[in-house]
Amino acid sequence: QSALTQPPSASGSPGQSVTISCTGTSSDIGSYNYVSWYQQHPGKAPKLMIYEVTERPSGVPDRFSGSKSGNTASLTVSGLQAEDEADYYCSSFADSNTLIFGGGTKLTVL
Amino acid sequence: EVQLLESGGGLVQPGGSLRLSCAASGFTFRRNAVGWVRQAAGKGLEWVSGISGDGDNTNYADSVKGRFTISRDNVKNTLYLQMNSLRVDDTAVYYCAKGLAWWYGVDAWGQGTTVTVSS
Numbered sequence: 001q002s003a004l005t006q007p008p009s010a011s012g013s014p015g016q017s018v019t020i021s022c023t024g025t026s027s028d029i030g031s032y033n034y035v036s037w038y039q040q041h042p043g044k045a046p047k048l049m050i051y052e053v054t055e056r057p058s059g060v061p062d063r064f065s066g067s068k069s070g071n072t073a074s075l076t077v078s079g080l081q082a083e084d085e086a087d088y089y090c091s092s093f094a095d096s097n098t099l100i101f102g103g104g105t106k107l108t109v110l
Numbered sequence: 111e112v113q114l115l116e117s118g119g120g121l122v123q124p125g126g127s128l129r130l131s132c133a134a135s136g137f138t139f140r141r142n143a144v145g146w147v148r149q150a151a152g153k154g155l156e157w158v159s160g161i162s163g164d165g166d167n168t169n170y171a172d173s174v175k176g177r178f179t180i181s182r183d184n185v186k187n188t189l190y191l192q193m194n195s196l197r198v199d200d201t202a203v204y205y206c207a208k209g210l211a212w213w214y215g216v217d218a219w220g221q222g223t224t225v226t227v228s229s
Contacts (some may be wrong), residue, residue, distance in 0.1 A: 045220065046155065048218075055159055057217065088154070089155050093153075099214075101157065102154070103154045104154040
């Protein structure tokens with residue numbers, strides 16, 4: 001099972017919005033509304049930010065939002081803040097009955 | 111508060127074995143799928159294995175199938191990963207993970223335990 005495809009980097013200035021894409025196939029993202037997004041700061045464990053494409057766990061700011069179209073999912077971070085600088089990973093349930101992750105995107109707040 | 115505490119990591123030679131444990135608390139362990147996700151240094155996340163709440167269903171990434179075995183003890187609220195025939199490319203931080211339903215995502219993570227496979 002191949003990893004989902006994410007851009008290696010993204011950036012934006014404080015207050016701006018940035019969108020990170022996550023491209024899969026009809027065997028994963030295209031077939032299931034089980035896309036999640038995680039934030040990982042250096043040396044820390046990942047943290048769930050979005051699940052089931054658009055849902056936010058309790059405590060996650062509404063500046064984080066998710067969407068999906070076809071085989072591609074997206075994470076949008078609005079009103080960028082310095083603490084948003086981190087690595088972001090997407091994941092999707094797949095036909096193989098497993099979970100696959102994207103390669104990760106390093107978000108830089110300029 | 112959900113807590114997942116891994117242990118058992120360390121240095122092992124290629125071809126060797128290691129058993130990881132994950133002590134869980136803060137949720138009804140027997141009702142939840144749990145598993146393992148690993149991350150090599152400077153690399154991305156890789157789902158390794160998962161097990162259903164009752165232990166009847168297990169699944170593995172192709173990269174570890176036949177070498178790793180996942181199991182759980184619902185009395186001790188503990189998850190295990192028996193790793194045999196370890197290879198250099200198994201070197202990673204191994205995170206204990208609580209699954210969203212089955213493996214629709216991961217809604218809680220441990221802090222990780224480091225496995226180093228080297229001669």
